[in-house]
Amino acid sequence: MSxxxxxxxxxxANVRYVTLGSVLLASSSAVVGCFTLLRKxxxxxxxxxxxxxxxxxxxxxxxxxxxxxxxxxxxxITGWLSLVLIDYIxxxxxxxxxxxxxxxxxxxxxxxxxxxxxxxHSGNAxxxxxxxxxxxxxxxxxxxxxxxxxxxAVLLLATTVLFYKELKLLxxxxxxxxxxxxxxxxxxxxxxxxxxxxxxxxxxxxGVVLMAAMLITxxxxxxxxxxRLGVMLVLAALIGAFSGISGAFVSYTAPSMxxxxxxxxxxxMIALLSFALAPKRGWISRLLRQRRNRTQILxxxxxxxxxxxxEQEEDYFSNRSLETIxxxxxxxxxxxxxxxxxxxxxxxxxHQQNGWALTAExxxxxKRVVRxxxxxxxxxxxxxxxxxxxxxxxxxxxxxxITPELEHKLIEELNYPSLDPHQTRIP
Amino acid sequence: xxxxxxxxxxxxxxxxxxxDRKPVLWGVDLTLPAGSLVGVIGPNGAGKSTLIKAMMDLxxxxxxxxxxxxxxxxxVRKRISYVPQRESVDWDFPASVFDVVLMGRYxxxxxxxxxxxxxxxxxxxxxxxxGMQGFADRQISQLSGGQQQRVFLARAxxxxxxxxxxxxxxxxxxxxxxxxxxxxxxxxxxxxxxxVVVHHDLQSASEYFxxxxxxxxxxxxxxxxxxxxxxxxxxxxxxxxxxxxxxxGDLLRKxxxxxxxxxxxxxxxx
Numbered sequence: 001m002s003x004x005x006x007x008x009x010x011x012x013a014n015v016r017y018v019t020l021g022s023v024l025l026a027s028s029s030a031v032v033g034c035f036t037l038l039r040k041x042x043x044x045x046x047x048x049x050x051x052x053x054x055x056x057x058x059x060x061x062x063x064x065x066x067x068x069x070x071x072x073x074x075x076x077i078t079g080w081l082s083l084v085l086i087d088y089i090x091x092x093x094x095x096x097x098x099x100x101x102x103x104x105x106x107x108x109x110x111x112x113x114x115x116x117x118x119x120x121h122s123g124n125a126x127x128x129x130x131x132x133x134x135x136x137x138x139x140x141x142x143x144x145x146x147x148x149x150x151x152x153a154v155l156l157l158a159t160t161v162l163f164y165k166e167l168k169l170l171x172x173x174x175x176x177x178x179x180x181x182x183x184x185x186x187x188x189x190x191x192x193x194x195x196x197x198x199x200x201x202x203x204x205x206x207g208v209v210l211m212a213a214m215l216i217t218x219x220x221x222x223x224x225x226x227x228r229l230g231v232m233l234v235l236a237a238l239i240g241a242f243s244g245i246s247g248a249f250v251s252y253t254a255p256s257m258x259x260x261x262x263x264x265x266x267x268x269m270i271a272l273l274s275f276a277l278a279p280k281r282g283w284i285s286r287l288l289r290q291r292r293n294r295t296q297i298l299x300x301x302x303x304x305x306x307x308x309x310x311e312q313e314e315d316y317f318s319n320r321s322l323e324t325i326x327x328x329x330x331x332x333x334x335x336x337x338x339x340x341x342x343x344x345x346x347x348x349x350x351h352q353q354n355g356w357a358l359t360a361e362x363x364x365x366x367k368r369v370v371r372x373x374x375x376x377x378x379x380x381x382x383x384x385x386x387x388x389x390x391x392x393x394x395x396x397x398x399x400x401x402i403t404p405e406l407e408h409k410l411i412e413e414l415n416y417p418s419l420d421p422h423q424t425r426i427p
Numbered sequence: 428x429x430x431x432x433x434x435x436x437x438x439x440x441x442x443x444x445x446x447d448r449k450p451v452l453w454g455v456d457l458t459l460p461a462g463s464l465v466g467v468i469g470p471n472g473a474g475k476s477t478l479i480k481a482m483m484d485l486x487x488x489x490x491x492x493x494x495x496x497x498x499x500x501x502x503v504r505k506r507i508s509y510v511p512q513r514e515s516v517d518w519d520f521p522a523s524v525f526d527v528v529l530m531g532r533y534x535x536x537x538x539x540x541x542x543x544x545x546x547x548x549x550x551x552x553x554x555x556x557x558g559m560q561g562f563a564d565r566q567i568s569q570l571s572g573g574q575q576q577r578v579f580l581a582r583a584x585x586x587x588x589x590x591x592x593x594x595x596x597x598x599x600x601x602x603x604x605x606x607x608x609x610x611x612x613x614x615x616x617x618x619x620x621x622x623v624v625v626h627h628d629l630q631s632a633s634e635y636f637x638x639x640x641x642x643x644x645x646x647x648x649x650x651x652x653x654x655x656x657x658x659x660x661x662x663x664x665x666x667x668x669x670x671x672x673x674x675x676g677d678l679l680r681k682x683x684x685x686x687x688x689x690x691x692x693x694x695x696x697x
Contacts, residue, residue, distance in 0.1 A: 162539060
């Protein structure tokens, strides 16, 4: 725990730098990732991330130093080359994009691992730490590294803000963008370059293997919470930043731990939670909605039954026993009881010793359900020419979802009818 | 029957368009009169969308050229507006109706610039014209097919162009939207705009358009509606597959043959 307070008090200058660096890296790649995701090129990020490795190794072999600027340049060149190659293969051969991505990714990564192994066995003392590119190490983001990578991250954020409008249109409707004279090819190139840069700076923290997750997962998680692109970008950046900080923390407290996997686990947890908890799009809110629908159907069915019994005896407000109610329709007894009790709490029915009775409000609501049922049956027979014995089942569901406006429209279109297809009165 | 007009708004000369070397449109030569409602009609796979896309230089031409307002396309981009097919975009994009309509102003704004207040006003007016002003803040993922089409139309209107190319604006929309759209197109014609519409319904075509282009991999006819929508020409357009033509096209693709032996100098610039 003391490590926790020590880290988050930011009293150590080193901690400040590492945190700042990780936040910048993670959030800038998350923002770029939003556009990659919306352009449906999520896998491309993965290919670039893997293709960066041979570039890093080559740059090291050729220069003999770990100068971040040179390594970054090498990474950029091979990353970019891989994208050009994917495009070239897709447009010039019958190979589809997914296959091309797989092909390019594995070939580049294979070469990268080969070079890395060769370097590690060369006995070059300067090589130690090069393998952090595989799984990332946020804590090594200090000094010169931080300046270079941080600058690139800031540049990335600034470019996306500057080209926000153009990138938005490119992702939504490329052909239209072309038709109004936008330089679509150039913009595509820009997005590609941004993606490569995002990957190149991100691997410092997460590593080659898991970089795609840093690019795509924050964007995917953010998408659950909002329907606005601007908000999505900010949310993705925040999610990225949070996982960046936690990665830096892990890197700081447990130096032997691989940082990348930790960051990716954390960001995946956030994505999973978003998937479950997000309003509207989330899994739990969908479950709740379904549950609400089920109780609504049960309650309305009970009110409808009581109303229909009332119709039969031309007396809507006297008591009926549970048995009488259930003879008309087979609802499981405990369910019916729960429903009735709930309706009582809501004031739609009354309970006396010998049974249940509608209140005035309950009668109105029950009547409406019966009316909608019969109106829908009539609509189906008149407008869809369905046989009158085929329409009941359908109306059983539809009666619960028709809105007052639709009800109004229905009555109007059916010309204020009084009888349903079974010659029963429409209340 | 291919009627050429003097002083055309659109002039297409010997236009051949290929996909992956296979020509899908062969040597189209046509001119369109100003201020008319033009219907481009033909069976599935006739190259209707291809024609209007090639007219706007959204597809590369294997041969031929297009001039609009008697100028090369690049110089008149701002006067041209395009309504793509509704299905061509993913409507689950995080944007509101207003965002999409505002995109119609991007062309005039140019790069980097943010939409100004006047652009927002123009977008709102365009939404009013299609009767969607109440939906400005609605998410585009929640729209019905007809509403999506209206949004696309509003985006085109916000461009304030002089010639409009629309790809199947009547496909899969409800009757209310169809009436609203055709009313709008007629108003636009009265304002002197030219509207070129890809259309698939023969029944309504003769009622909607005053100039019709019949297409089936090549130009069959182009002229005033009454003269073109004849039994004979329609049979010519729809009847009988051009089996040999499409086989030759396949051959060109398989053998990797160019559609023209040499590209003439003047067809590249446009």
